[in-house]
Amino acid sequence: DGKVLETVDARQLWTSIAEAAHACGCPGLHFDDEINKWHTTPKHGRINGSNPCSEYMSHDDSACNLASLNICKCLHPDLSLDVDAFNHTVDIIFLGQDIVVDMASYPTEKIQKNASDYRQIGLGYANLGAWFMQQGLPYDSDEARALAAQVTALLTGRAYFRSAEIAAWKGTFRMFHDNTESMMSVMRMHQHALADVDNKANPIFQAAQENWRDVLSFGTMYGYRNSQATV
Secondary structure: OOOOOOOOOHHHHHHHHHHHHHHOOOOOOOOHHHHHHOOOOHHHOOOOOEOOOOOOEOOOOOOOEEEEEEHHHOEOOOOOEOHHHHHHHHHHHHHHHHHHHHHOOOOOHHHHHHHHHHOOEEEEEEOHHHHHHHHOOOOOOHHHHHHHHHHHHHHHHHHHHHHHHHHHHHOOOOOOOOOHHHHHHHHHHHHHHHHHOOOOOOHHHHHHHHHHHHHHHHHHHHOOOOOOOEO
16 A cells, blocks of 8 residues: 555665575576666567576567577687677577577467467577686686677677678568667667777777667668567
């Protein structure tokens, strides 16, 4: 009825939440307003929560086909990232994931329908920490954080670009036209976020910039095959 039932110390509560997330080994701590700000398909409902591992967020009763690329398989002998190999790997795996959307079976009819309507995909990467260790980079350093941001931008940009390419051949996801404005707005937010990434002279950053230019130009022409491309 709107009455205050209990008052708690905010700092103590926040500390408990953070310690619990850290102790469980699979932390997922998200802000509701920020998550829904980046929601690509809000026309058909808000994001209320995540899956148990907390890497995937979308509509209730939805599904996401996941895959992770091994960063350490895309390195030059000097341990720098082979950007061309990385992009090529994203192209192949992402196409496979989109095919899986139609080939997979789902536990309920509602999840089946939402998977078909929105075609959410969860591409990610693995072995970031191993890559840092090979380079002698402290995990908790500004240089490591900048490199992580660049690789993430590269992967996400290439995945959405690939989604736009597939849309040119196969058409957009079913609910795209109802959510075009929101989806394009989120794509622009991703592109603008590159301005906050450090070490812009790195070839990874420059390749990420190119990917995101393609995301916007191809997406404007063809739309996207998938309402989500990465986790």
